[in-house]
Amino acid sequence: MKILLVDDEEELAGTLAERLRIRGIDAHWAISAEKAMQLLETETFDLAVLDVKMPKVDGLKLKQQIQSKNPAMRFIFITGHGSSRDFETGASEVGAEYYLVKPLNIDELIAKMKEALKP
Amino acid sequence: MTQDAGMIGQAGLQFFGKMCASVSHDIKNVLAVINENAGLLEDFCLMAEKGRPIDPARLKRLAGDIQEQIRRGDRIVTGMNRFAHSADAPSMDVDLSELTDLLAALALRFAAARGVQVHVKRPRGAVRITTAPFVLLNLMWLCLDEAMAFAGPERIVELAAEDSADGACLRFCRIQRLKDTPDGSLPTVLSSVLCSFLRAQVSFDPDANQMTLLLPKNGG
Secondary structure (H helix, E strand, O other), X not given: OEEEEEOOOHHHHHHXXXXXXXXXXXXXXXXXXXXXXXXXXXXXXXXEEEEOOOOOOOHHHHHHHHHHHOOOOEEEEEEOOOOOHHHHHHHHHOOOOEEEEOOOOHHHHHHHHHHHOOO | OHHHHHHHHHHHHXXXXXXXXXXXXXXXXXXXXXXXXXXXXXXXXXXXXXXXXXOHHHHHHHHHHHHHHHHHHHHHHHHHHHHHHOOOOOOEEEEHHHHHHHHHHHOHHHHHHOOOEEEEEOOOOOOEEEEOHHHHHHHHHHHHHHHHHOOOOOOXXXXXEEEEOOEXXXXXXXXXXXXXXXXXXXXXXXXXXXXXXXXXXXXXXXXXXXXXXXXXXXXX
């Protein structure tokens, strides 16, 4: 499983990626939509874990940008907003089926990843 | 007047809610980072139990990262506490430069979302006025929001609190696209009501890329 983590909290993205690699997942990370799109120029991923609230381009818009290049990719959203109605409305508009609330439980995240990647 | 008071109260509640939501999001992020760092420590311990040695330098770095996040969380909560206490009394003696620092801290996430940096130019001493600090913060936020909306290519808004002949002023500088609006565009009903309540004035100087909030020595 090769995944891309995108979160403007650099330490969160880096540490979470390290923990996923310890568990055998090929995890890469970026701190902005721009950096994520640069990575996608040279790499392909099965799944992206996207923070919803990011400066300039948020996670929901980034999903649309990625999907225009790679329609097969799956997505999980992470948010600091709990069960915010705004987020749920926005997420349903872009078809965000999977999302988790920070702080994350890594086992729950991996379970969601496996679920999202089921054919 | 009653209608104005109602509007000030309603707007104040919305402002308070907006800032609380932003601060809670920041705290969630701090907790999320600490959670991952603690999780990584646990991972290292589990690996050590299976015979893989732990690098002490890596552990030291992780402990330092956790301490830094705790300091960050403390700064956020301290700012929130000061913000909450700004509503303690209808009128207080305050240092405008301290309120400006507080506003800049509260605005951090909103500024980042717009790709704008808010710089604070600190005066040599305190800039003391008597005012309604919470209502003033609401007005300062409206001005800053406006300034950020018209930030130019350098994406910086600079704030400077100063003493003035009749009281104090807060300058919002380096608003490079202020020229795009013929007369500035702040005077909404709400900003007018807040200005009237605080006996404040907002002036625009597009040539100097500047908006100024003028405050009386005793207002609010």
